[in-house]
Amino acid sequence: MTIESEDNQGDEMETTASKGSLSDIAAARLQKQPGSNALGVGLEARGVHAWFGEKHALANVSLDFWPGTVTALIGPSGCGKSTFLRTLNRMHEFIPTAAMAGEVLLNGEDIYAAGVDVTKIRLKVGMVFQKPNPFPSMTIAENVLAGLKLAQLKVENKDDLLEECLERAGLWSEVKDRLNTHGGALSGGQQQRLCIARALAVRPQVLLMDEPCSALDPGSTLRIEETISQLSSSVTIVIVTHNMQQAARVSDYTAFFLSDGGPGQMIEVGSTNEIFSRPKDERTENYVTGRFG
């Protein structure tokens, strides 16, 4: 379970002989207290397990996401972070062999309860994917508003919504003169921000991001991180990332996942500051200091 970028980070950190550099960033970011900016929403996972066929991929994860916070899920590849993320908006069931157990409560109600309209859940819990995936047949404007069409929502003023979403995704100034051209002509980073704008247009309470920067260059990554920081006051964000500096920069809370050959488990969760400066579990410390992974 070796991840290139993490190896690099490990080298870097050993040479500077400090986990301090990471935790400093984390400390700087930890301004928000739980409950501030509360939107009256919360996402809580209770004893979530996940399977792919016979393979038990994720065991007994319980994790709360405070409204208006950013939570980073870190851990080596294959530890179940992405799988866990996809159980949070019921994208997990998209895989034919998938199964799950446990509860995911959104505003106190189980999204897996019988009779729940799954499309409504996905409206409230939006998703940004690893690779930018704007719809190729649509223009930039159509892409942003695609969710309204897909979910058959009515909106008073589409132009205002379009501008607002692109503004929030940090893309408005770059595309405002070519809203009716196709999204494919944008750079990778712009496409990813377009996907963020698209996800925001249906006004989700929670935004799940599955390694949103792993296909992007550092400059675009920085722009996305700025976007995440701006969004975090109004949307609950859960981000899976392999980049620990990114986790330290953008998140308020960090959860460390690990698989010891069996199903992936959540080893530890805490404020990002704690996880990066004084983790309670030795395995977490080994991982965040780059000693393995």
Added chain:
Amino acid sequence: MSTIEKPATPKPKKPWAATPVDRSKTAGIILAAALISYVLVAVTPLKGKLAYAAVFFLAYLVIDFVVSYLKAGRPAAVDSLFRGLVTTAIAIAVTPIVSILVTVWVRGHKGFHWSLFTKDMHSNSFTDPIGQGGLLHAIIGTFLLVFFAMIISVPIGILTALYLTEIRGRFTRPIEFLVQAMSGVPSIVAGLFIYAAILIPFTKTVNGIQGSLALAILMIPTVARTSQEVLKLIPSDLREAGVALGGTQWRSVALVVVPAARSGLITAMILGVARVAGETAPILLLTGGSGTKNFNAFNGSMGSLPNYVWQAFAAGTPESIARAWAGILVLLVIVVILFTAARVLGNRKVGKK
């Protein structure tokens, strides 16, 4: 502002391109191979064009192999041997197609006359001189037959493909197998099926729509398989993105997947049309071969291009045979136009107007 003069931009060159020496060597090998084939056919009992071609290709392969062996050793020789074999295979594959096209043009253009497009055969016979009568009725018939076959088979074909790629239910495997098997159904079987299922028990007479039904049976597998291939190319990321935005599967498919595959689906449709436009056997059985224009596919005998060609050949006079070749030419041109359209539409970048 810098005053340093910009160095002159060098002229673009291709140092890897064949030099005149290389070219003359290749020409020499071809010439030598041609000479050998000429001599061998002259001095041995080998005879005919086929012998020339066979000896030429063999001689070319051998000389080319030896030349590159001497020049660059065994790996290069094997490389050029395989290049030669591939070129030979392509030449063999293309020859009959080119031969058909040339023959149809050479024979067809003699029977060609503009009246073909303005007149029908209701008051002429196939043995009349060229210029009297035409095949307008047959063009109308073929268009109507294909049009109705398209109306029936395109929705069924595309929906089948959507089932196979999007729904992926329990029957995906058997249906995929059936669709593949159906693309091998001989056209006469499709014709006989409609003959036995509809013509004998119900209509008891020929009409256009029966032909369309038989053609639709032949067209559905082509449309379904091509559409399936096209839909498979759409990344699953897009489907997930559509569903993650709160769309139902149906809306995600209708608003995201199908528009993204649009040009490919148009290609699938046109390939299906091209597949059946020249089908003869079911048409002969089911639609009749009226020489009069018939715009009603649901009533009465209906002419068509394949039927026109068949009747004209059967008449057996020089005029009628010239007419038959002209009919083939017209049919071929229509099919070529359709394939070109499929190419042009299929190559259009998704999203571009």
